[in-house]
Amino acid sequence: MKAVCAFLGTSCLLCLLLASVIPAEAGSGRGLLDALWTPAELVGQEEDHARTRTSDAPPARMEPRVPLSPLPYEESGNVRRVIPPKGDKPVALTFDLCELAVRSSGYDDTIIAYLRARDIPATFFAGGKWLRSHRERGLQLMADPLFELGNHAWTHGNFGIMDMRSMREQILWTQAYYEDMREELLARARSRGLDAETLVAPALRLFRLPYGRCSPSALRLLHSLGLRVIQWDVSAENAGDNSLSGVARLVADRVRPGSILLFHANEVPKGSAALLANVVPILQKRGFRFVKVGDLLALGQAQRFQECFSERPGDNLRYDTMFGADGTGRRKP
Numbered sequence: 001m002k003a004v005c006a007f008l009g010t011s012c013l014l015c016l017l018l019a020s021v022i023p024a025e026a027g028s029g030r031g032l033l034d035a036l037w038t039p040a041e042l043v044g045q046e047e048d049h050a051r052t053r054t055s056d057a058p059p060a061r062m063e064p065r066v067p068l069s070p071l072p073y074e075e076s077g078n079v080r081r082v083i084p085p086k087g088d089k090p091v092a093l094t095f096d097l098c099e100l101a102v103r104s105s106g107y108d109d110t111i112i113a114y115l116r117a118r119d120i121p122a123t124f125f126a127g128g129k130w131l132r133s134h135r136e137r138g139l140q141l142m143a144d145p146l147f148e149l150g151n152h153a154w155t156h157g158n159f160g161i162m163d164m165r166s167m168r169e170q171i172l173w174t175q176a177y178y179e180d181m182r183e184e185l186l187a188r189a190r191s192r193g194l195d196a197e198t199l200v201a202p203a204l205r206l207f208r209l210p211y212g213r214c215s216p217s218a219l220r221l222l223h224s225l226g227l228r229v230i231q232w233d234v235s236a237e238n239a240g241d242n243s244l245s246g247v248a249r250l251v252a253d254r255v256r257p258g259s260i261l262l263f264h265a266n267e268v269p270k271g272s273a274a275l276l277a278n279v280v281p282i283l284q285k286r287g288f289r290f291v292k293v294g295d296l297l298a299l300g301q302a303q304r305f306q307e308c309f310s311e312r313p314g315d316n317l318r319y320d321t322m323f324g325a326d327g328t329g330r331r332k333p
């Protein structure tokens, strides 16, 4: 019957009736997402959630059950861009979901809804504590095949100045918390008779450095823990009003085939959703196509650097004296 319905589509009344009573299949498209949440449950700004104080206590489980293998030597350093084959114009849209130790930071629903409505793949780098403060939103992002999640440290620690033990905690607590969320997601799917084992990545494999800051030992540590460090070659937002259309044109003019664009999907900075909506049509008109970072890496040679910066070397050192003693917003004990 399913095959007949696929052929007949919406012209078959019986098929329309069946589609309304049979739950979505988890094995295809947005099946898992649509099976676990109603459309109304996927939207909502949660602005009132932002800037409230939330616990920065460690997660119940602090070590991941499944450690990743160290990366091969040739993958050391951080990736700013990928060189795709001639004629191909893939770009990766990435969105950081940063959260400090001292407060919660919200979820910009407009951005996620925009991407879903246009079927645009994207990569979200989520802080571990952000995932805990916004657990349901995190589960929805994990369940959506359009998206990919990466690790953005537990409480946004500055990896240019943190000691080794603190950096390990920032990385591994987030890895462990993601595993815990994945177990809940698979259990919820099982309770609906769905097997989601192959639909949700078993571990986070990409890492975004908070403030884009690093040290040689930070890069070695991430490498040894099996995480690919993903920077960007185009920092999309500026400190002003990002909703102005002129900003979008300036951003689009810096995008090259294989570029990685940095955006945020929470309280910082202002106007990100409008900027995204202004940039996407320009890039599409210029022949670019959107891919997740993991897929971009498979398309060509990655441009790797040992220094970590935003636009040019040294331009993010100012963050070493901002956001508390170690970037997490906490003052020295």
Ligand SMILES: [Zn+2]
Residues within 6 Å of the ligand: 096, 097, 098, 099, 152, 156, 209, 210, 211
């Ligand atoms: Zn961040």
